[in-house]
Amino acid sequence: MMIAIRFSNTQSSANFDPADSDPATMRFEELGFFCSGGHNPMKTLILWAGIAMFAAIPIWAQQAGSRPSQNSVPDVAAMQQQIRDLQDRLIALEGQVRMLKSAQPAPAGSAGAVTTPSPTPAPEVPVAAVTAPAEQTTTFGGAGGSAAKALNPDISVIGDFIGAAGTGTVPPLAQQTPFPSMQMHESEVGLQAIIDPYARGDFFISFGEEGVNLEEGYITFTALPKSLVVKVGKMRSAFGKVNTLHNHVLPWIDRPLATTNLVGGEDGIDDAGFSIQRIIPAPKGIFLEATGQVFRGDSGGGLQSVFKSWQRSDVSTVAHLRSYKDLTESTNVDIGLSYARGYNDFGPNFITNLYGLDATVRWKPLRRSIYHSIVGRGELFWSQRQQLPVEQRTFGLYASVDYQLGRRWFLGGRFDRSGRSQFANLTDQGGSAVLTYWPSEFSQIRGQYRYTNYAEGRSANELLLQLIFSLGAHGAHPF
Amino acid sequence: MKRMQSRRLFLVSFVCVFMSSLPIPVQAKKLNVVTATTDMAALAQEVGGDRISVEAIAKGYQDPHFVEAKPSFLLKLRQADLLIVVGLQLEIGWLPPLVTQSGNGRVQVGANGYLDASQFAEILDIPTGTVTRAMGDVHPLGNPHYWLDPDNGRRIAKGIAGKLGELDPEDARYFEGRYQDFDKRLTAAEQKWDSEMKPFHGRKVVTYHNSFPNFAKHFGLNVIGYVEPRPGIPPTPSHTIELIGLMKRENCKVILVEPYFDLKTPNSIARETGGKLVQYLPSVGGEKDVTDYFKLFDYDIGLLTQAFQATQ
Numbered sequence: 001m002m003i004a005i006r007f008s009n010t011q012s013s014a015n016f017d018p019a020d021s022d023p024a025t026m027r028f029e030e031l032g033f034f035c036s037g038g039h040n041p042m043k044t045l046i047l048w049a050g051i052a053m054f055a056a057i058p059i060w061a062q063q064a065g066s067r068p069s070q071n072s073v074p075d076v077a078a079m080q081q082q083i084r085d086l087q088d089r090l091i092a093l094e095g096q097v098r099m100l101k102s103a104q105p106a107p108a109g110s111a112g113a114v115t116t117p118s119p120t121p122a123p124e125v126p127v128a129a130v131t132a133p134a135e136q137t138t139t140f141g142g143a144g145g146s147a148a149k150a151l152n153p154d155i156s157v158i159g160d161f162i163g164a165a166g167t168g169t170v171p172p173l174a175q176q177t178p179f180p181s182m183q184m185h186e187s188e189v190g191l192q193a194i195i196d197p198y199a200r201g202d203f204f205i206s207f208g209e210e211g212v213n214l215e216e217g218y219i220t221f222t223a224l225p226k227s228l229v230v231k232v233g234k235m236r237s238a239f240g241k242v243n244t245l246h247n248h249v250l251p252w253i254d255r256p257l258a259t260t261n262l263v264g265g266e267d268g269i270d271d272a273g274f275s276i277q278r279i280i281p282a283p284k285g286i287f288l289e290a291t292g293q294v295f296r297g298d299s300g301g302g303l304q305s306v307f308k309s310w311q312r313s314d315v316s317t318v319a320h321l322r323s324y325k326d327l328t329e330s331t332n333v334d335i336g337l338s339y340a341r342g343y344n345d346f347g348p349n350f351i352t353n354l355y356g357l358d359a360t361v362r363w364k365p366l367r368r369s370i371y372h373s374i375v376g377r378g379e380l381f382w383s384q385r386q387q388l389p390v391e392q393r394t395f396g397l398y399a400s401v402d403y404q405l406g407r408r409w410f411l412g413g414r415f416d417r418s419g420r421s422q423f424a425n426l427t428d429q430g431g432s433a434v435l436t437y438w439p440s441e442f443s444q445i446r447g448q449y450r451y452t453n454y455a456e457g458r459s460a461n462e463l464l465l466q467l468i469f470s471l472g473a474h475g476a477h478p479f
Numbered sequence: 480m481k482r483m484q485s486r487r488l489f490l491v492s493f494v495c496v497f498m499s500s501l502p503i504p505v506q507a508k509k510l511n512v513v514t515a516t517t518d519m520a521a522l523a524q525e526v527g528g529d530r531i532s533v534e535a536i537a538k539g540y541q542d543p544h545f546v547e548a549k550p551s552f553l554l555k556l557r558q559a560d561l562l563i564v565v566g567l568q569l570e571i572g573w574l575p576p577l578v579t580q581s582g583n584g585r586v587q588v589g590a591n592g593y594l595d596a597s598q599f600a601e602i603l604d605i606p607t608g609t610v611t612r613a614m615g616d617v618h619p620l621g622n623p624h625y626w627l628d629p630d631n632g633r634r635i636a637k638g639i640a641g642k643l644g645e646l647d648p649e650d651a652r653y654f655e656g657r658y659q660d661f662d663k664r665l666t667a668a669e670q671k672w673d674s675e676m677k678p679f680h681g682r683k684v685v686t687y688h689n690s691f692p693n694f695a696k697h698f699g700l701n702v703i704g705y706v707e708p709r710p711g712i713p714p715t716p717s718h719t720i721e722l723i724g725l726m727k728r729e730n731c732k733v734i735l736v737e738p739y740f741d742l743k744t745p746n747s748i749a750r751e752t753g754g755k756l757v758q759y760l761p762s763v764g765g766e767k768d769v770t771d772y773f774k775l776f777d778y779d780i781g782l783l784t785q786a787f788q789a790t791q
Contacts, residue, residue, distance in 0.1 A: 087601075088634060095598035098620065197589055200579060223584025227557055279557055279582060287550040324550040329538065332549065366541045367739055407713050407741070440712060442612055476548065476572050 153193030153201070156474035158248045159467070160186040166462040171454050174428065175261050175303045175420060179254075179464060184209050186247055192475045198223045202475070204246065215246070215270065229277045237269040237299075238277075238291040238320035239338045240356040240379050242398075249477055251375070251402045251436075253448045253466040257416035257428050258396030262383045263354065264300030269307070269318065269340060271295035287324040293317065297342045303422070306352060307342030316342025334360040346387040352421075355382040373404040383421050394419030394427075402434075410436040416452075426455035443469040510647050513559040513586070515570050516543050517764040518626045519596055519635070521772045523563060525661045526640040530650045536574075539764025542739040544616070544711070548573040553581050561646060562586035563639065566597035569623035592646065597623065599638035600631040603692040615709025624761060627779075628693035629669045632772055636661050668773050672780050673698070679787040683731035685722065685748070687740045690761050694779070703729050706736070706745055714744040726752045732790035733783070735759045738766075755786045 164179035179185075191203040204216040218233025236244050242259050247266070255266055263269060273295030282288040297309030297316040307316045322336045338356035343349075357380045364373040378399040385392045396418025404410050412434040419427045430452035437445045446466040453459045510531040514520040520535035527533060534555050537546045543565070556562065556577055564570055578587060585592035602621035610619045625631050640658035644651030680699040684691075687706040695702045704725050708718035725731070732754040736745045742756070749756040759779045760769055769778050 091601045091634060092599065094602070095600065098602070099595070099598045102620070194588055197587065198584075220579055222579055222582070222587050223590070224582065227582035229580060229582045277580075277582075279553060285551065285554070287554055289550070289553075322550070326549065326551045332551075334550075362547075364547065366538050368741070369547075369739065370542055370545050371741060440612075441616060473571070476574075476576050 153191045154473040154475060156190040156192075156470060156472035158186075158188045158190070158470045158474060159184070160188070160247055161467040162253060163465040164462055165465075167460050169458070169460065171456040171458055173303070173420070173423060173426065173456075174454050175265065176257070176428075176452070177260075177265070179462075185466075188215065188246065188248065190472075190474050195219065213267070215267070227278055231275040231277075232273075234270070234272040235275065236267075237271065237293055237295065237318045237340070238275065239263065239269050239318050239340045239354065240320075240336065240381070241358045241360065241377065242379060243268040243270075246477070248468050248470070251400065251410070251412050252414060252432060252434055253446055253464045254432075254450065256379070256396075256398035256400075256414065256418075257430055257452070258379065258381050258398050258418040260304065261418040261420045261428065262306075262381045262394070262396045263356075264306040265304040267300065269295075269299045269316075271297070271299050271307070271316065273315070282323075285325060287322075289322045289324075291318075291320040291322070293319070295342075299342070305345045306354070306421070307340075308345040310343060310348040314343040314348075316340065330365045331361070331363045334358075334362070344385055344387070346385075350386040352386065353384040356380065371404070371407050373402075375402045376400070381418075383419075385421050387422065392422060392424040394421065394424035408438045410434075410438075412436070420455070423455075428455050429453045442471075443467070508647075510560045510643060511558050512561045512563065512643075513555050514563040515565050515574060516626075517762050518772070518775070519563045519565060519639075521763040521770075521775075522596075522626075522632060522636045523639050523643075525772065526636050526654050526657045527643055528653065528657050530647065530653060531643065535764070536577075537762075539760065539762040539769070540738045540766075542737070543569055543762070544572060546570070546573045548577050552577055556581035556586060557583045559583060559586050559592065561592045561594060561642065563594045563596055565623050565626070566595035567602065567620040567623035567625075568618050594639070594642050596635045596638060597621075597625065599634045600625045601628065601634070601693070603696065604689065615707070616711030618710075622689060622692050624690035625693050627691065627761060627775075628697040629665055629672070629776065630697065631693060633662055633665055636665075664773070668776065672776055675780055675784055676700075679784065682733070682787055683729050684733045684735055685726060685731055686735040687737055687745060690737060691735060691759075698780075703731055706734070706740075706748065719744055719748060723748055723751045726754065733757060733786050737761050755790050757782050757786045759783070 161183070162179055162185040163182045165181070170176050170178050185208070187207040189203075189205045189207070191205075192201070194200045199219050199221045201219050202216065203214075206213050206215040214234055216233070216235050218231045218235045221228075221230045221232075224230060236246075238244060240263070242250070242255060243263055254260075255268075259265065259268060273293060275291060275293040277289060277291040280288040280290055295307075295316045295318070297307050297314045299316065300306040309315070318338070318340045320336060320338045322334070324332065324334045326332045336356070336358045338354075338358070340352075340354040340356075342352060344352040358378070360375065360377045362373070362375050376399075378397065380395065380397045382395045383393070398414055398416045398418075400412060400414035402410055402412035412432075414432045414434070416430040416432075417427065418429075419425070430450065432448050432450045434446060434448045436447075439445070444467075446468070448464040448466070450462045450464060451459065452462075510527065512520075512523050512527065512531050512533045514523060514533065514535045516537050517535040517539040520533045523531065523533045536552050536555065537543050559581075562578070564574060575588075578593075584590060587593060597620075602625055604618075604622035606614075606617060606619060606621075610617055626635065637658055640654040643654045647654075676698040681701060683701045683703045684695070685704045685706065686702055689702075689705055689707075689710055691700075691702055694700070704722050706714050706719070706722065708715050726748070732752065734745050734749055734754055734756050736742060736756060736758050738758055738760060742758075745756050748754065759782055760766060760775060763769060763772060763775050765775075766778065769775055
């Protein structure tokens, strides 16, 4: 009980001074029983626990001393056993302290109930203490259970600097946005945390050089019945593959022409609404997942506009079916079908239908997974846009390959071809070669040569250069 | 007219999702345990016996920091009653999205079916002072490669047994009994391992990644350096030269490499120093015949004693 009180003290009093317990702690460390370092008020907890345990030793020693055969073998064995038990208890306590440190304080009132390891000095206690209340292991704060910032979400910033050279004049009716010579393209701030036992929250706010955009901000309900996963907020829709990816996880600097021309460009179909997804039982180890989403109905802007909501009932819908199968432990196939529908910017009664097919093949040998991999990917889009005088029907596609040469080097290529959503008879075509170097997991340098042949007959040869760098704890992205 | 159509499509797009909400077939009473790594699976199997079915996500010969969050793992996770993780941010790069997407409330972080095994074990290398990424991919909560100490294995097994008993109270005695038996067998094996390693107490070794501290501490080995200049940063020429110098000065002849690292640099270090390269296994299942926690130590200690004898 004393332990619990001591702990709540250190938690609540901000001006608690660890120095007043330091001399004792130092001595304790000299004994070699204290292996977690750092001057931390939490030490006090372990210290008190340790003192409580060591108090048992003199008593035991006296008992031993009163026996006639002081140095007999069983006594030494018993002593060793005792020390081992004490070590175990200390380690169990340290573990609990770690768990408590990384846990968000429980709601008011329940804290006392949670932190009550039994003070009984019997050696069997560690079992009880270790397996005691399950609530003790709760790590609500931080998506990955990170320590020392109990209430804060995991915060990350990802910088994306892009430089460009070469001829890059884009014809007036083309949907591509040219890259300036140098640009701090995006600074994406990620705030992620588990909200409560039923949900987690993710925010990705992207700052341009001027202006801010809520790229995504949603709650995910993770503990719903029937294995349903529901998201509510603003999110990148599940239309195809590339549409779901943030800029910094793309294998290229730009986005494919087909995305730019038909699916809303950089932001893509990224809208406020809700999403329901569920894994569907399927035979033969096939993973099948269905997603249905409803959005307000605004995506993209200007020439890149996909959907526009003219009134409240103009919601857009997205449906996605994903199938996945491991062919071997290192090879897998991922195929998806997508459909999206909404009102477009031509007028209040004009609808755009989008169909998508995506396929990905991955190879990554597990024993050398950090050195080699190949990802081949292609997407095909079909766009039907109602407008006057006639409906515009066109398709776009890209196909790409990325090969990991070594731990730090990636080489890739991409082929692009796409009509324009509003001018179906104009088809742009292009290709890219990409080389990426990773100094570490947290930064990458990328060069891309891009050739584009616009429908107007103009062509562009560009060299793009990108630097991506990541600060803080950015949660992992879905596969 | 068009609006009517819109409503209909609205409904159609959801039909597939709701159609799939059929009841999940209830399996026979056997706890479904999924673990992040094979070591946790091996320990869970020891105490769970035939009352549980266990499956690990990562393979034993795979770098546990860089596992791909494949959707096929979701199929395992959505059925799980218990998820056992190594913790200390070892799985931070791949497990969180899997857990979120699984749609399984039982194994969400903080739920009753989520067990962080690191709470039971003795953790080394807990950084003191400020932690920055200038130190490489450092784990701010301590070294997550803690299972390679038989004493930690015992503590984790005990913790798992307790958790299994909590989830399945009817079999709690069974799990406790299995733990007692495991404890006995482990104590006997430990005596054998200790005596095999005793002649090499205090010997110096170099490892590729810092994944060996608990083993080294338990068996009294001295890890003097790493092939990686910083955790997670691939070897650089200057660091390799420094390391070779250090090994020569310290007369260190054994280089330990995890099975998922490239052997080029370790081989050249071995050549330069006249040392011996040992591809040890950090995890159960790293080789086909290393199928349980005991065989893992048998295998590694076999390799080490040979290497130490050869470089006497």
